[in-house]
Amino acid sequence: MHYKDEQLNEEKVFKDPVHRYVHVKDQVIWDLIGAPEFQRLRRIKQLGTSYVTFHGAEHSRFNHSLGVYEIVRRIIANFEGRPDWNQEERLLCLCAALLHDLGHGPFSHSFEKVFKLDHEDFTREIVLGDTHINQILARVSADFPQKVADVINKTYQDKLVVSLISSQIDADRMDYLQRDAYFTGVSYGHFDMERILRVMRPTEDQVVVKESGMHAVEDYIMSRYQMYWQVYFHPVTRSAEVILSKILHRAKYLFDNNYQFALQPTHFLSFFEGEVSLSDYLRLDEPVVLYYFQMWADEEDPILSDLCERFSNRHLFKYIEFNPNLQMKEWMELYRLFSDAGIDPEYYLVIDSSSDLPYDFYRPGEEGERLPIHLLMPGGDLRELSRQSDIVEAISGKKRTDHKLYFPLDFVEALPDDSDLKKKMLTILFD
Template sequence: MITIVCKNIKYLPKEKVLRDPIHNYIYIQHQVILDLINTREFQRLRRIKQLGTSNLTFHGAEHSRFTHSVGVYEITRRICDIFVRNYPSHNPTDGLWNDDERLVALCAALLHDIGHGAYSHTFEHIFNTNHEEMTVKIITSEQTEVNAVLRQVSDDFPAQVASVITKTYPNKQVVQIISSQIDADRMDYLLRDSYYTGTNYGSFDLTRILRVMRPAKEGIVFDISGMHAVEDYIVSRFQMYQQVYFHPVSRSMEVILNHLLQRAKDLSRTHKLKSALGTYYLKPFFEGQADLEAYLRLDDGVLNTCFEAWRDSDDEILADLASRFLDRHPFKSVKFTATTANLLDPLRQMVAQAGFDPNYYTAENDSFDLPYDSYSSQTDKGQIKLIQKDGSLSELSAVSPLVLAITGKFLGDKRFFFPKEMLGTDAEVDLLVNPAFRTHLKNDHLI
């Protein structure tokens, strides 16, 4: 455990608040937090949706990475307040909370998602970027406003904040507050995503969980009296992934977005991408020469404007995919398994015979989540541990039959995506001859 040596920690003369539908008030007490929020790099997060294409399924899901990031900050601030009030450290080896760690925890919480790009996960897949690596670059690069603000605390403060993101920071408590199987990040996005999608799957008792969190030498543990609140959180996370994050329509729109960007990239390689707008913003990425400045220029709105320009492209595939994405015309999909996977190639041939290029109009997509991992066979990193009345620690699934039932199980499905136009064609008739696929199509309400 280390103590931060800071040149300059300023408190605001009067705390500022942000109104928030999830946390009511978000309290800002340090000048550095206010200054970070006001940087160019952090304000960019207002223009990046938290759930990517999910707003095309759940129309209320218009919330941004900005709102989530300040929410994670607020949960972290509350955790620090509870820890310093109930579990203050009295010596460096007692495993309790040293409040000198507060500022690095708050800054890491606020900045943990600052490296997310436009339509982040799809963009990362096409252009080989990594949002965590970009987060570290934004924090440590002397070219950014974020770095300048952090260096006002101390010269090595940016590196300390970045080490929390990379999970190399010496204090496990700080790291696990930001990144673990039950952390401020996950707790905020479950509650926030549930609220904005209009679902109740992500609801759990945040207040109770924060009350039973405790610092320990092992990192963060939970009082055994709060086991049922922790169980509820695990189940809520499981339900959100199965019902919201893995929704077939959202995945379909991600497939179209993926193919749209890939088509633009392919055209750029052969100098056939004629849109000046798309070429200007995306050329560095098409050519693999994008720097941090080029990355920070992009947001969801910039990409959407490129897509609008591509509607009028001379390339029929690019124009069609752009229209499908902007006008919300998702592909249809069918579940497949190892038993029915052998039917995918014939289906691709049918799609080609119907006049669609299978490279851009079909896709295999698998979405699986591990609701809880006990890591019992190798390491205890990330385990949720409950502290018993006698001070001993128990891993959650060892004392919770409910959690044990989903521990270590990857849950989700595999889907094959294809143009909706294929339904009602001779290809569909051929497809329905196979009883296995017919069953899947019926289950997915395609017939």
């Protein structure tokens, strides 16, 4: 029997708090899960710094990747035998679903911004490079690793396959909304996934949903909207992200200026130098980063030491609503006051902005173009979701942005009470 068709002697199951069980029968999938590059995802949190806000949010990219695989497995089980579904794509869909987040690094998005990296590039490198993952995929066929990379990169010729893991109603989002809601303990991310899976149908270009399932899709869209503002963009989580970013910026600045670290930043060297190899990338996970932060809290550099102590012990920055587009004069004055007080504004006065577009019905030609969700009407024609749903129409195309100013209130309060600097700072910040 060819490797791609090999089945385990008996089905393996992972007990899962969200989907109850994750079922594995294919030898290929079982081998991929056991590969070191996939096991590494156990050491990367799904929600980055959210655990400082929601203490249950300790789940990993490993959990999530298994969940996305399981949802895709269920979807294609329902698609079997339907028009427009090519059963030959089954294993490709399962592998792409399992491996879609393979390239995420520690504290993913904050880390990427500082070092100008993209986890999707590393996902591609892991799938196509000299890795255990590549060796497993290549046993299916010589071109199979490239096919998996193309699906994840959204360039695969069969757009239906791509839409299963990358669209406005895909397995990726359906898993992380429910999983993140479960582990953060909030109620916002829950929706009737079983209903949605039952009414999903394959078409030539994308997955569509029967019109009878519209209300379940509305619930899903609103769940996503609430999760972004109540969980993903929570201001306390963002405070931890701000400090994390500033630690990495400071460490790189010190390295560039020949600072002698008490603990040599061995694992960070290629990141600081801008020449990150795949092997270096895979070696740097969150436990390693947190170890350095704990050690750097004892460094002689007062800024690096203070920021690491804050991150490690949750002494976070305070925040206020602050719109830089409307308050640039106040920003410039605060910057001057912080400098005069000896509080370096490059590290201790930070504007952070978050924005989200909960649903877009059409955005052609832009980076990250979104396919609209289509409803399959009883007569067989397709209709874009917001044309049928008043709820979705109300939020379609509406981008919401939130601005916060983060700063160490303890530093400001430690200034002498009779200090003009202190009085002026507090007046701008809180009046």
